[in-house]
Amino acid sequence: MVQTARVSAVVWTAAGSLLAWLWLLLGQGFFWRTDVRLPRRRDPDVWPPVCVVVPARDEAAVLPAALPSLLGQDYPGRAEVFLVDDGSTDGTGELARGLARRHGGLPLTVASPGEPPAGWTGKLWAVRHGMALARARDPEYLLLTDADIAHAPDSLRALVSAAGSGGFDVVSQMARLRVESAWERLVVPAFVYFFAQLYPFRWIGRRGTRTAAAAGGCVLLRADAAARARIPDAIRHAVIDDVALARAVKGTGGRVWLGLAERVDSVRPYPRLHDLWRMVSRSAYAQLRHNPVVLAGTVAGLALVYLVPPAALAVGVAAGSTAAAVAGGLTWLIMAGTYVPMLRHYGQPWWLAPLLPFTAFLYLLMTVDSAVQHYRGRGAAWKGRTYARPEALPDEG
Incomplete structure (x- = not known):
């Protein structure tokens, strides 16, 4: 019984x-379908100016495979790259300058903002510094991309064209992550699958829906939308900064698109389960x-x-x-x-x-x-920094 x-x-x-x-x-x-790719696009008559902001902390191992792809962008308009060295100890900034001298291409500025103040994650503090430098160039778009992301030569023009054609304030692509080790094959595709299950891509790009998300490795952001949503100040303590960015933009009336990338790749290896964990x-x-x-x-x-x-x-x-x-x-x-x-x-x-x-x-x-x-009080530990619990952050004055 x-x-x-x-x-x-x-x-x-x-x-x-x-x-x-x-x-x-x-x-x-x-969510399980993988056909959400860059929407149909039409090249603009005049290509708008773009600034690329790359926050980087101890990225010397992956920078040679990623930064030249940004410097080599085939973009018909004015574009330049700002790499913000977030307190690296492995020579990331000097390596970036050497890569620019060797490969040429788009102009590169390397800067460092110093240690982030309380209430800021290191990445967003670096992004804030890069956006401030970019603002002097009066760009129409900002491309926020990570130091481990390699872009195909036409990536920037495809993103800008898609944003302009579709009227999007954010166009983000989920970079194709590396799948070479046994653990990467087992865990990485599932990571993107679970993400899409939480944030169905079709809902994100649809008008009138509340679902909002982006993939931090590749985010094209309209500069006026960033100002309207107070990016990055409004999300300064966000650990999951890409989703927070998309929510902030959509919350101020902006339009967001997210899909899978075909020619935007992460070069960062995760060979062991410990790395993926x-x-x-x-x-x-x-x-x-x-x-x-x-x-x-x-x-x-x-x-x-x-x-x-x-x-x-x-x-x-x-x-x-x-x-x-x-x-x-x-x-x-x-x-x-x-x-x-x-x-x-x-x-x-x-x-x-x-x-x-x-x-x-x-x-x-x-x-x-x-x-x-x-x-245990460790918060979100990453690259030598441990961020405070949200309730431990100082209130805004």
Whole structure:
């Protein structure tokens, strides 16, 4: 009798997971599709001036593969690059100057803002300094891009053309992350898949929706929209600064577009699980607004959506319950099917799709670890800096 009740509970839980997946499949903006790319665009008659702002902290290892791609942009209008050295100890600034002398191309200015004051993340303090320098050039657009992002030669002109044609204040592309090591193949495509599930790209670009997000590695921002939204001052303490930027712009009436990139690539390696773990856990709890109730709901949701299907299939087979086995197996099949397009986008084999529950379990552990580090007082530690908890920041005067 007890065993029958337990199997019945598994069947009902599996049915709940199946319903959740039917909703995700059809009602979450078709997040699993990978066809949201730069919209149709028309070249402007006069190309507007653009300033590229690159915050960089200890990036000497990746800069040679990324900075020349920015300096070599084939842009018909006026453009220049501002690299802001955020207190590097590895010679990032001098290396950038040497790369500019060697490769030529767009003019490069290297500057340093000094240590960020309380209430600012290092990256946004560097962005603020770069935007202040750029403002003297009176640009119409700002391209905010990371020091580990390599752009195809036509990247800037494609972004500007898309922004102008579509009337967007923000055009952002999710750079293609590196997938070479075994752990990168297992974790990285899922990272983008989960992000798209949280922020369906189709909803972001649609008028009248509240969903807003950007990908910090590649954000083209209209200068007047930045001023209207008080970027970056209004988001100065944000750890997840790209999403905060998009929300600020959309909150002031701006239009935001986000999609997958085809020729914008991250060159930063994450060869070990430890590297990927740090990348996710440093900001996961911030994504949940440091709310323990939301954390508990997230853990329960991840378990229901990703862990229940294979567990129900296993229990159903072991206990001879056709209902549990069918519900679990069908749900797992739907889950895997939605993951295949992202694997294809990253050039990975389809047989990695059934491993998504294992990857989701890793993300669950990373999220819990992010909360543990937060309550230990470590905040979001990154590159030698530990940021205070939001409640510890000084109030605005």
